[in-house]
Amino acid sequence: METIYTLEWMKQVARQARADGRVVGLVPTMGALHEGHRSLVRAAQQQCSPVIASIFVNPTQFGPNEDLHKYPQQMDADRAALEELRVDYLFAPTAKEMYPDGFRTYVTVEGLSTRLEGRSRPGHFRGVATVVLKLFEIVQAQYAFFGRKDAQQARIIRQMAADLNLDTQVVVCPTAREADGLAMSSRNAYLGPEERRVATVLYRALDEARKEITTGERDGARLVAVMRGVLDAETLAAVDYADIVDGDTFEPVTRLRRACLAVLAVFVGQTRLIDNMLIEEQDGAFLVAL
Ligand code: AMP
Secondary structure (H helix, E strand, O other): OEEEOOHHHHHHHHHHHHHOOOEOEEEEEOOOOOHHHHHHHHHHHHHOEOEEEEEOOOHHHOOOOOOHHHOOOOHHHHHHHHHHOOOOEEEOOOHHHHOOOOOOOOOOOOOHHHOOHHHHOOOHHHHHHHHHHHHHHHHOOOEEEEEHHHHHHHHHHHHHHHHOOOOOEEEEEOOOEOOOOOEOOHHHHHOOHHHHHHOOHHHHHHHHHHHHHHOOOOEHHHHHHHHHHHHHOOOOEEEEEEEEEEOOOOOEOOEOOOEEEEEEEEEEOOEEEEEEEEEEEEOOEEEEEO
């Protein structure tokens, strides 16, 4: 695996691969790699060669009081993990390279960016959309792979790609989980032992909603109440939001329809965790994917 630090070299390598008729796949990450990231790499390898994984802790998507400066950094371990997966290129630009002095252009996907995660983290999706557009422009991959763990982010990137006529197809992959259901996340490293136990509450709340849906519940408010019941029972957990939303607009729904999401953001101690569950109608029944 070759590690590439500069935009110009990355552009040249990707341009050459496309000229050679190869299908370029991009897996953008912020590093501290876990099984969720690995699953994206494997999905990319099914469809693409070369596969380019990027590691960039993007400062513009962190709020002033967020964890930018303590975000886990483990470049050597990440490089080894990507080597083991036989990734072709690691793209690891510096912040100066991505945001040189005088940088002043940002992308905003309106509406979608101000709900849920966007409401709790003002400016977050502006930073995400901007860095992803830059990565798409630099690499011009045919496919880019994202996790459904960050469902609103994936939706916003899809919207941006459509609105701006980008040639990169956005592929969204399922959420990788620990054995006890906790969604894998680089931020799980912040959890102490007791918090780690409590952190399963997100999965437990979604799973209770899943059971209710399986036995016929269709009412949005009642499903939210079921999730709240599980979440509120954990004194160490503080709910930021718990909702049932339309999978397209991310607006709350009163009754389940076509494609919805159960979405959660919960503080466990100081650590903010998110998770979600896809709820899709098929032939009159609702199928749930956790
Ligand atoms: P991050 O490094 O947290 O910015 O995540 C990089 C990519 O990995 C994003 O597309 C995330 O949605 C995805 N990702 C993060 N956690 C998971 C997970 N548990 N399962 C699948 N994909 C994930």
